[in-house]
Amino acid sequence: MIVVAGVGPGNPKLLTVQVKEAIESFRHVIAFGRVSQSLASIRPDIIEVTRVSDLKDEIEGKDQVLVLASGDPLFYGVTKYLMSIGIPVKEVYPGISSLQYFACRLKKPWNDYRLISLHGRDFNFHEFKKNPLAISLLDKDHSPDWLSKELKSQGFSGKLIVGYRLSYDDEMIEEIEIGQEASDVDALAVAVIEIEMVK
Secondary structure, three states: OEEEEEOEOOOHHHOOHHHHHHHHHOOEEEEEHHHHHHOOOOOOOOEEEOOOOHHHHHHOOOOOEEEEEOEOOOOOOHHHHHHHOOOOOOEEEOOOOHHHHHHHHHOOOOOOOEEEEOOOOOOOHHHHHOOOEEEEEEOOOOOHHHHHHHHHHOOEEEEEEEEEOOOOOOOEEEEEEOOOOOOOOOOOEEEEEEEEEEO
């Protein structure tokens, strides 16, 4: 039996009761480095993987496996990958997404914002002509600084609000104008994109 569980943006205090109980009770628990480290106080024997492709080897031959995913396990998450390689996922337990957490930290209603991910993928920036508001997941190749400069080079102006290490003790939030340099203090970040004008 394979279950995927969302663990929220990182801080163990944001785990749902369902996910915390599963972490404590499942025979095998698998997670990526940052997740396994943040949850070591709850479950010190979490099997740590570094790449998505490592999951299949760790799951094979085991029963009662819980795969932990940061944020929402169904928003560009690990669940789709597992199903695409033929691993049967019996259930998915929800977790607070980093997008949801960030909107709450900013006290910003996000129903008008487009949800996008630049984490490991590209995006057609002309989409901002249709909807100038977005919240995006970022990564080391598509960093906040890269996003700021890319938007500027394509003729956009406005602002970015960037959240780094969300929910951790060293969380950082910065607001910059599009085109300005971003801090890029962590490879994984979330950005609120508010386009004000297109040339």
